[in-house]
Amino acid sequence: MAGGKGDKPANANKSNAAANPSKGRKKETGLGLTNTKDGNFGEWYSEVVTNGEMIEYYNISGCYILRPWAMSIWEIMQVNIHAEIKKMKIKTCYFPLFVSNNVLQKEKDHIQGFAPEVAWVTRSGDSELEIPIAIRPTSETVMYPYFSKWIRGHRDLPLKLNQWCNVVRWEFSNPTPFIRSREFLWQEGHTAFATKEEADTEVVEILELYRRLYEEYLAVPVVKGKKSEMEKFAGGLYTTSVEAFIPHSGRGVQGATSHCLGQNFAKMFEIKFEDEKGEKAMVWQNSWAYSTRTIGVMVMVHGDDKGLVLPPKVAGVQVIVIHLPYSDADVDALVNASLETVKALCDVGIRAEADLRENYKPGWKYAHWEMKGVPLRIEIGPRDIAKNQVCVARRDNGKKIDIPMDDLVDKVKGLLDDVQQNMFEVAKQKRDACVQVIKTWDEFIVALAQKKLILAPWCDEEEVEKDVKTKTKGETGAAKTLCSPFEQPELPKGTLCFASGKPAKKWTYWGRSY
Structure with a gap:
């Protein structure tokens, strides 16, 4: 598959990181990606699914744990x-x-x-x-x-x-x-x-x-x-x-x-x-x-340069709770507050967990759970306990908000809904920005080179589709029909097929595919 990332040894990302210790890594945590989504999409994707603990490479090519x-x-x-x-x-x-x-x-x-x-x-x-x-x-x-x-x-x-x-x-x-x-x-x-x-x-x-x-x-x-x-x-x-x-x-x-x-x-x-x-x-x-x-x-x-970004509806953990044991803090009180927060959320069906590991600092935990894409992070420090509140950070846009404990359940439910809806709207805006309506072969070639999702008038003839695939075949694969949408835009009388010049019968999406 051109443009994607194929098999490689399970330790390949680790060796890349060792060769470029500062590239993409967070100095305070040692976590992070060595590739960016814009820079090398295939390598970025491979890193995200492995570092995000979604898959492990197996010793048979094409099979994954x-x-x-x-x-x-x-x-x-x-x-x-x-x-x-x-x-x-x-x-x-x-x-x-x-x-x-x-x-x-x-x-x-x-x-x-x-x-x-x-x-x-x-x-x-x-x-x-x-x-x-x-x-x-x-x-x-x-x-x-x-x-x-x-x-x-x-x-x-x-x-x-x-x-x-x-x-x-x-x-x-x-x-x-x-x-x-x-x-x-x-x-x-x-x-x-x-x-x-x-x-x-x-x-x-x-x-x-x-x-x-x-x-x-x-x-x-x-x-x-x-x-x-x-x-x-x-x-x-x-x-x-x-x-x-x-x-x-x-x-x-x-x-x-x-x-x-x-x-x-x-x-x-x-x-x-x-x-x-x-x-x-x-x-x-x-x-x-x-x-x-x-x-x-x-x-x-949805993924970004920090790792996974999971929609709340499918996230195995929707909320991660992290306590902040600053010097002179009452650690037992922080732990208890974290556990009480998790229980309150779980009691209403929200999938919440607390990261109470003592061998990792809060900064490392932040980066770790951001890599895994958890939708909401709740931080609880001494000041939060004193004010009977928690601080909530969103994974989708990084925004933070203080929430009184008395409003915890309703506010978290609302935030999860907001994250879900915002992720869809952002994804739709980015997808729609890639749609290019064309009517001629020259326009088609330009749009294809720009990696667009191409909507074109087509005569619906198989030989014409084969010809398009032949003419566009290259190292990154050939263009082909993706589908003819059920919701068809108006097709003005006299509209011609972009590829054959014959009368067009429908609008069809074209592009390269996985």
Whole structure:
């Protein structure tokens, strides 16, 4: 992946820091990043996810250890999304990790799209397997032979299943933690309906759920739209997605997808049902998923030169309490005040902790928790106790405010809401500033060089898209369609495609992507 950071030894950042001890480091703490977000985005990102204790590099390229700080974010998203999925009467299941070669090959168009990334098990101990077994890159071919067994009549429909699992895709491009890894965690839904109308309705409902995940939880603005025929899910009828954009790298990110599979898989796996008239019919199917890529997008959008900046809704720790044991201070009183503050917050559901470690000074703790992106820091010193107050610092903008203890809970709740909303608004302003509307090829090339998110009139022809990719291919990757937004700007009569000069049919976002 051009523009991102690939694998490297786990101690690489430490060696960089040793070579440049003053670069980016805070003298009083020894903490800090050796790269800036503006200076070297790929190196900065790698440092943030490691120094922020989200991942650890593993000894197999493209695989990463997800540390508790990252898993807490994933778990919070999982709990909230799972609750929404349950409301839609979708049942939880689990299918095996392995899939036989004959089943995988059954849907030719589908497997052709994944073939380069499929990992195979070929040995058991010292013995060669007679027939290699694939590790799932996605679960359509794993699940659908059993859909055909379970669906017989219209009363068996809709069949709506979801599983939380891992998948393996043996990426050949530079792997990047969360964004492109060879094994990742995800949620994948698979559903079957009697009619296309039902399937179409669910596609839109799921995509809106994913928009909410990004915008309301991760504070990341996204565009809902439809993928081109060239970029759609292999073997599907059409693909919709939520697309994010990373201003610092000038790249789009496919945030999550909701596919209408049509009847293609139903025909291949003979998923038929008897309708109310007693006639045989094929089901209409959907599949949809989001993955731990969401965490990487969040880091890229919000992180700064101090490290992570976590939206309160997904932060495993929303408030960190740090006492200030100045000379002659009553340390026991400070510790007790810290613990009482944490309890008051936790009692109302706020995720709060106290850092009571005695072997680190307050300045070090400030830098440490800023690196980890905790939304609010509460400082309690002798003067605060005397005034029956606390001092609260925001991670998103660094502002500080004194809060009376009597108002603690309500004020902290309000601040967390303010941080969440401000992070989204700032991210949206930065994303919107990168959008460039163009109408000609020359304008397109200029905007692409400026790392813009390009909105252009397009004739919607696959050969034209292929030609654009060919003409823009370079060291940093080729430009391609990201999506055609559902909310289409007005397309004046006579508007021509920026690339072909033919009549334009729609507005489409273009750019380089991860």
